[in-house]
Amino acid sequence: MCAQPALKEEQLQSQQGDFQGLLLSTNGDGVRLFPGEEQFTSAVHGVSDIELIDAVSEQTTRSVVIEGALVISTRFVDVKIPMVSRAELSTDDTLTINFSDHLNVLTLQIVGDTGIMNINFQYTEKPLEAALSSARFFEALATTPGNLVFEAYEVGEEGKPIPHRIEVGELPLSVPETKLQEYRDRLRILEGFYDIFVNTGVEIRYPANTEDEESLDNLNFVLKAIRGGWVPLSTTGFNTHIPAADVRALLDEPRDEGEVRRAFIFELQNESYQLFGEEVALGPSSRYVAAARLATTQEEMEAWLQTGPENGDTLELKWEPIDDAPMHVFFDEWPKSSIQSVDRELREFEAIYGISSEHFEQGWREGASWARGVSDGKRWFSLILAREELVQGS
Amino acid sequence: MRKRELWSMMSSEPYNSLLKDRYAVIIPEAAENFYTVSCGDKGIVRQDTLPSGVIFKDGSFLTIYEKWSIQDGRLLDYSHHYQVPYGLSIRYDRDSENASANHPEYHLQTSGIGKKVVSQEVCKS
Numbered sequence: 001m002c003a004q005p006a007l008k009e010e011q012l013q014s015q016q017g018d019f020q021g022l023l024l025s026t027n028g029d030g031v032r033l034f035p036g037e038e039q040f041t042s043a044v045h046g047v048s049d050i051e052l053i054d055a056v057s058e059q060t061t062r063s064v065v066i067e068g069a070l071v072i073s074t075r076f077v078d079v080k081i082p083m084v085s086r087a088e089l090s091t092d093d094t095l096t097i098n099f100s101d102h103l104n105v106l107t108l109q110i111v112g113d114t115g116i117m118n119i120n121f122q123y124t125e126k127p128l129e130a131a132l133s134s135a136r137f138f139e140a141l142a143t144t145p146g147n148l149v150f151e152a153y154e155v156g157e158e159g160k161p162i163p164h165r166i167e168v169g170e171l172p173l174s175v176p177e178t179k180l181q182e183y184r185d186r187l188r189i190l191e192g193f194y195d196i197f198v199n200t201g202v203e204i205r206y207p208a209n210t211e212d213e214e215s216l217d218n219l220n221f222v223l224k225a226i227r228g229g230w231v232p233l234s235t236t237g238f239n240t241h242i243p244a245a246d247v248r249a250l251l252d253e254p255r256d257e258g259e260v261r262r263a264f265i266f267e268l269q270n271e272s273y274q275l276f277g278e279e280v281a282l283g284p285s286s287r288y289v290a291a292a293r294l295a296t297t298q299e300e301m302e303a304w305l306q307t308g309p310e311n312g313d314t315l316e317l318k319w320e321p322i323d324d325a326p327m328h329v330f331f332d333e334w335p336k337s338s339i340q341s342v343d344r345e346l347r348e349f350e351a352i353y354g355i356s357s358e359h360f361e362q363g364w365r366e367g368a369s370w371a372r373g374v375s376d377g378k379r380w381f382s383l384i385l386a387r388e389e390l391v392q393g394s
Numbered sequence: 395m396r397k398r399e400l401w402s403m404m405s406s407e408p409y410n411s412l413l414k415d416r417y418a419v420i421i422p423e424a425a426e427n428f429y430t431v432s433c434g435d436k437g438i439v440r441q442d443t444l445p446s447g448v449i450f451k452d453g454s455f456l457t458i459y460e461k462w463s464i465q466d467g468r469l470l471d472y473s474h475h476y477q478v479p480y481g482l483s484i485r486y487d488r489d490s491e492n493a494s495a496n497h498p499e500y501h502l503q504t505s506g507i508g509k510k511v512v513s514q515e516v517c518k519s
Contacts, residue, residue, distance in 0.1 A: 386425035
């Protein structure tokens with residue numbers, strides 16, 4: 001592993017329990033965990049109360065339930081989420097409209113013509129995909145200029161669906177920046193859980209216990225592993241296990257400034273981590289430390305030898321990193337290539353350059369100057385080819 | 395595999411100590427006949443582009459794109475861009491598909507030369 005080993009390098013089989021470590025940049029670029037429930041109020045402009053009242057007044061009862069979809073309508077695209085709308089007229093003719101999804105992950109309530117929207121989230125323990133879908137929708141509500149529309153279909157005379165669109169208000173919603181940042185962190189948590197789900201099949205739901213620091217550390221570790229395959233750890237120490245013959249050799253070894261120093265490569269058969277009650281297996285890994293000193297004293301080693309260890313007995317040696325040398329953990333199997341991972345990369349290119357991959361591919365193949373002028377066009381076109389090959393191979 | 399070579403170099407000393415956060419995210423994508431490794435955000439790297447890819451302690455950064463043949467392990471395409479925020483840059487890349495009499499296959503471009511000067515062909519490595 002080491003390109004220019006400065007110290008004698010040892011390769012050993014090992015296991016997770018022999019290491020203590022913390023992410024080098026603890027939460028530096030990691031996720032934070034906020035409670036999965038919250039309720040707050042936002043101003044919403046342009047509420048069209050007449051349309052809403054008409055929609056209810058046409059009914060014979062004073063309440064009506066309609067299944068449909070909430071739509072974020074922008075200049076370029078519509079973003080939809082299935083919702084149930086429940087509209088009720090009180091005795092004083094105040095109209096209250098609730099929009100909620102089937103699992104009540106996200107609920108929006110508008111009361112009368114106050115221009116106030118009550119927003120309620122319940123992510124905790126909800127199915128992951130439903131929670132993620134609602135979190136993405138909310139982020140769009142809070143950041144995307146456009147209109148919020150409720151869309152429902154009525155079955156016409158010949159069985160044809162007739163769309164009805166009711167304007168709810170203007171977007172983006174007014175959300176304080178601190179709140180918005182918390183919601184983005186929740187979204188990042190859910191995106192992280194979804195990455196883990198897609199790559200490992202383990203579904204982790206938004207946890208009730210947001211004080212579980214060990215799981216949060218493990219989550220940041222696992223996300224680094226599956227997204228990049230390389231996790232640097234700040235280690236305070238680690239253990240190796242050696243038989244009596246090797247202990248004697250160590251005692252006889254000439255010392256560098258009075259210390260035994262080594263570089264280490266550890267091979268681990270499997271690493272797995274507990275995340276909010278679920279176990280995520282990452283598979284085999286290699287761990288590399290460029291420089292460590294032996295912390296077990298000569299006296300301790302000699303005392304162990306004097307106990308008369310038998311064949312097969314080993315002494316646990318303690319090692320400490322020199323000059324804060326990190327422990328690098330490498331997972332060769334991560335990140336995995338898949339159609340989904342290629343698609344995600346392609347979507348990023350499309351968002352940056354504002355054109356579809358199909359359009360770019362056509363331009364590139366035709367040698368169009370605009371396509372050839374795309375700064376990382378080669379990278380984009382390679383991904384398109386990779387996707388074609390992956391689809392053919394699947 | 396190339397990803398492992400890059401890991402090996404960047405995790406060893408003295409190079410690792412030069413890296414901010416002591417690591418870099420290298421994304422491989424493997425198809426049937428080729429694979430790519432890339433490091434750094436997508437889009438045009440400019441003077442004011444936020445650092446990504448291999449980020450050094452002084453804030454400068456290197457973005458990497460390489461395309462390798464699986465069959466014979468040949469390097470098919472590459473593009474490397476080193477950028478000092480609001481300072482110098484150097485970019486070298488190979489563009490085999492577009493090579494012509496007016497368009498060299500290999501390019502070296504630096505901030506000192508600037509975009510208005512036609513890129514010059516350099517010797518093949």
